[in-house]
Amino acid sequence: MDMKEEEVKTENSMAIFSDEIPMNNFSFSGIFDMPCEAAEKDPLGGFMDLLGIRHDHFPPSHDLFDLPSLTTTTTTTTTSSFSAAAPTSIAALMSSSMTMTMTMPAQPLPSPSPPSSTVLPETSEVLNTTPTTPNSSSISSSSNDDQTKPLQEEEGDADQQDQEKTTHKQLKPKKKNQKRQREPRFAFMTKSEVDQLDDGYRWRKYGQKAVKNSPYPRSYYRCTSAGCGVKKRVERSSDDPSIVVTTYEGQHTHPSPATPRGSIGIAPMESGGFVPPAATSPSPFVIPQLPNYQQQQQHSFIYSSPPSLNISSSTTGFSPSSSSSSSFPAFVQERHNYNYIPSSASLLRDYGLLEDLVSTQMRSTEQRDGDMID
DNA sequence: CGGTTTTGACCTGCGC
DNA sequence: GCGCAGGTCAAAACCG
Numbered sequence: 001m002d003m004k005e006e007e008v009k010t011e012n013s014m015a016i017f018s019d020e021i022p023m024n025n026f027s028f029s030g031i032f033d034m035p036c037e038a039a040e041k042d043p044l045g046g047f048m049d050l051l052g053i054r055h056d057h058f059p060p061s062h063d064l065f066d067l068p069s070l071t072t073t074t075t076t077t078t079t080s081s082f083s084a085a086a087p088t089s090i091a092a093l094m095s096s097s098m099t100m101t102m103t104m105p106a107q108p109l110p111s112p113s114p115p116s117s118t119v120l121p122e123t124s125e126v127l128n129t130t131p132t133t134p135n136s137s138s139i140s141s142s143s144n145d146d147q148t149k150p151l152q153e154e155e156g157d158a159d160q161q162d163q164e165k166t167t168h169k170q171l172k173p174k175k176k177n178q179k180r181q182r183e184p185r186f187a188f189m190t191k192s193e194v195d196q197l198d199d200g201y202r203w204r205k206y207g208q209k210a211v212k213n214s215p216y217p218r219s220y221y222r223c224t225s226a227g228c229g230v231k232k233r234v235e236r237s238s239d240d241p242s243i244v245v246t247t248y249e250g251q252h253t254h255p256s257p258a259t260p261r262g263s264i265g266i267a268p269m270e271s272g273g274f275v276p277p278a279a280t281s282p283s284p285f286v287i288p289q290l291p292n293y294q295q296q297q298q299h300s301f302i303y304s305s306p307p308s309l310n311i312s313s314s315t316t317g318f319s320p321s322s323s324s325s326s327s328f329p330a331f332v333q334e335r336h337n338y339n340y341i342p343s344s345a346s347l348l349r350d351y352g353l354l355e356d357l358v359s360t361q362m363r364s365t366e367q368r369d370g371d372m373i374d
Numbered sequence: 375c376g377g378t379t380t381t382g383a384c385c386t387g388c389g390c
Numbered sequence: 391g392c393g394c395a396g397g398t399c400a401a402a403a404c405c406g
Contacts, residue, residue, distance in 0.1 A: 203378095204377080204378060204379080205378070205379055205380080206379090206397095206398070206399075206400090207380095207381090207397070207398055207399080208379090208380075208381075209395085209396065209397070209398095210395095211395090211396085212394085212395060212396085218396085218397095220397070220398075222398095224377085224378090231397095233397090
């Protein structure tokens with residue numbers, strides 16, 4: 001269906017910012033992949049969706065930066081290089097979610113990334129090259145997967161041949177020209193002894209692959225909840241085996257089955273977001289599926305976001321023991337020691353997926369903005 | 375027995 | 391076109 005393809009072309013874009021915020025012993029940066037539409041119309045909105053922040057929990061993005069009621073436990077000096085409102089909003093969001101005061105430069109610093117307004121179309125094309133979602137129709141169908149379903153149904157003939165080629169396996173019909181719409185992504189690094197972090201959701205492992213240039217395999221998980229197509233990938237850093245890189249993709253269409261105290265509850269959002277499972281949550285800020293850590297885990301986060309957004313931050317005196325006004329700090333503070341990762345860039349060399357997602361921004365000079373998500 | 379993990383095969387995209 | 395690497399499928403094995 002051509003229409004579908006066009007939808008993919010026009011509706012997708014990625015917004016990425018790379019942000020490393022060293023905070024005493026806490027490093028945080030990551031990657032987000034967000035729908036173009038959301039990014040353009042309401043960058044923060046999309047971003048918030050991604051983060052699982054409900055719009056109705058928060059003022060419009062352009063107002064965010066002026067949020068006066070943020071609980072400030074730390075003073076953060078932020079040097080930001082970005083353009084347009086989106087980064088600003090995101091920066092505000094970040095500072096807000098981390099309950100830090102962010103000082104923004106009056107003049108945006110020269111950004112290695114083009115302004116978001118010009119980047120978005122590019123990234124949109126790039127994303128358009130992503131493969132078709134290979135979700136099996138036999139399994140759950142997320143909202144995004146629905147997009148590909150009709151296509152799969154229509155291509156019976158051609159795919160029958162493919163299926164016949166396979167022996168007993170019922171391989172899923174796929175349309176060659178159909179580009180897969182990639183779900184919003186959220187990647188972060190954790191310093192942990194265990195690969196599987198408890199983030200409140202239930203995951204089923206559906207695959208494991210060896211990663212090039214890494215002795216550690218990458219595991220693929222899918223949310224076990226029916227109708228939820230959220231996936232996550234977990235791999236261990238080859239450079240530092242103690243670091244686990246977790247990448248979430250998609251949005252939950254359900255509340256967290258288990259929202260233990262301190263864990264992050266995530267619920268579906270329309271554009272790649274995760275929201276608190278219960279409306280009773282007083283806090284609008286929820287970092288998507290950040291794990292409910294277990295003992296002996298030490299974490300550092302690579303926290304990313306939209307491509308056109310490039311924010312570098314430095315923080316002093318950050319104390320993870322912040323207030324309940326922010327889920328993220330709450331999450332951060334949860335009975336864990338966070339090791340500062342001296343240089344995220346140095347850690348981003350051979351992380352396979354992580355490298356795809358993060359390193360380009362971290363390296364900042366390369367112009368693989370579009371590639372990094374793909 | 376139902377759910378999860380393992381694992382080899384298969385598919386797809388991309389670079390050469 | 392080919393090979394590689396990433397991603398997914400699904401049967402079998404495993405586990406509580």
